[in-house]
Amino acid sequence: MVNNAWPLLEVDELRVSFPLSGGNPFSWNRPRIQAVNGVSLRIHPGETLGLVGESGSGKSTLGRAILQLEKSTGGSVRFDGRNITHGLSSDIARLRQQTAMIFQDPFSSLNPRQTIGAGIAEVLRVHHKVPPAAIAARVAELLTLVGLQPAQADKRPGALSGGQCQRAGIARALALEPRLMVADECVAALDVSIQGQIINLLMDLRERMGLAILFIAHDLAIVRRLCDRVAVMYLGRIVEEGPVEQVFRLPRHPYTAALVAAIPEINPDLPLPADPLAGEPPSPIAIPPGCAFHPRCRYARPSCRTGSTPDTRLVADHAFACVLDRNTGEADLPFE
Ligand SMILES: Nc1ncnc2c1ncn2[C@@H]1O[C@H](COP(=O)(O)OP(=O)(O)OP(=O)(O)O)[C@@H](O)[C@H]1O
Numbered sequence: 001m002v003n004n005a006w007p008l009l010e011v012d013e014l015r016v017s018f019p020l021s022g023g024n025p026f027s028w029n030r031p032r033i034q035a036v037n038g039v040s041l042r043i044h045p046g047e048t049l050g051l052v053g054e055s056g057s058g059k060s061t062l063g064r065a066i067l068q069l070e071k072s073t074g075g076s077v078r079f080d081g082r083n084i085t086h087g088l089s090s091d092i093a094r095l096r097q098q099t100a101m102i103f104q105d106p107f108s109s110l111n112p113r114q115t116i117g118a119g120i121a122e123v124l125r126v127h128h129k130v131p132p133a134a135i136a137a138r139v140a141e142l143l144t145l146v147g148l149q150p151a152q153a154d155k156r157p158g159a160l161s162g163g164q165c166q167r168a169g170i171a172r173a174l175a176l177e178p179r180l181m182v183a184d185e186c187v188a189a190l191d192v193s194i195q196g197q198i199i200n201l202l203m204d205l206r207e208r209m210g211l212a213i214l215f216i217a218h219d220l221a222i223v224r225r226l227c228d229r230v231a232v233m234y235l236g237r238i239v240e241e242g243p244v245e246q247v248f249r250l251p252r253h254p255y256t257a258a259l260v261a262a263i264p265e266i267n268p269d270l271p272l273p274a275d276p277l278a279g280e281p282p283s284p285i286a287i288p289p290g291c292a293f294h295p296r297c298r299y300a301r302p303s304c305r306t307g308s309t310p311d312t313r314l315v316a317d318h319a320f321a322c323v324l325d326r327n328t329g330e331a332d333l334p335f336e
Pocket residue numbers: 018019033034035053054055056057058059060061062284
């Protein structure tokens with residue numbers, strides 16, 4: 001479901017860097033890892049934005065920085081129209097009340113010594129979501145919502161399967177009644193059939209609650225099924241962003257094209273390129289000048305190797321940071 005109302009989340013030129021471990025901690029020019037390097041994005045109420053990219057591209061750091069779980073080193077985050085990065089503590093408290101994160105490892109986000117019902121009740125109590133007398137009923141309601149039995153409230157995480165724990169983690173996150181959820185590889189550790197159930201659950205919650213979701217994933221097939229839009233991240237930047245079908249069918253950045261080509265389900269009729277994505281991404285400590293993808297790009301021009309990053313261009317609501325123009329036929333990008 002896509003809502004064209006005012007964006008719930010507005011991220012502008014967000015940056016997060018980490019000092020490199022080792023070396024002199026007091027040195028002014030100590031090298032830094034540029035994990036998020038000037039990211040801008042929008043998420044509307046009820047919208048699901050997929051965030052994809054190779055390992056180390058900065059997806060988790062971006063998700064954490066949006067929720068203020070990681071300190072940003074530049075740029076801004078606006079939630080529901082309020083600037084959070086330089087905002088009032090009341091605005092940050094509101095963000096914490098109205099956002100939630102679910103993680104890859106369902107066991108790690110639950111307290112092993114606490115029953116799942118007690119964990120959900122704790123959130124309801126701390127955030128004053130319902131009167132104390134109504135907590136037990138709300139716990140049962142939330143468990144039912146995520147497809148668990150209310151009687152499972154008495155179970156500890158160790159007594160549940162991975163899929164059941166992930167559902168319990170989602171129920172705990174939903175106890176906050178979040179308007180935005182960051183799901184970081186939340187189905188990656190689960191069996192395919194359980195993955196499908198969790199994806200269906202997220203789709204249902206989005207419809208029923210107007211939940212906005214930032215869905216971080218490696219699995220492009222799942223992103224295609226769940227997400228309205230997708231953003232492709234490379235070395236801390238978003239290199240392409242747009243409606244999911246358009247980006248997957250008509251990728252305009254060679255990096256996206258290579259990622260999509262590596263997923264046979266996306267286009268089973270096309271033969272897989274021999275090596276769609278040659279080499280490893282460069283280190284985020286020494287990001288190449290010009291287009292950071294140029295060392296791996298077979299279309300790179302001399303101008304791609306120097307200067308600043310290519311400007312982001314827009315075709316309708318499809319954005320991409322590449323100098324190529326697929327309409328002129330200068331690049332044989334697949335899936336035309
Ligand atoms: N706390 C930290 N201290 C130092 N470096 C970090 C820290 N967190 C992340 N990094 C570095 O920042 C870069 C981005 O990491 P991040 O975990 O955000 O990538 P990712 O896209 O989520 O990768 P993956 O797909 O493997 O989860 C990596 O080079 C990583 O080593």
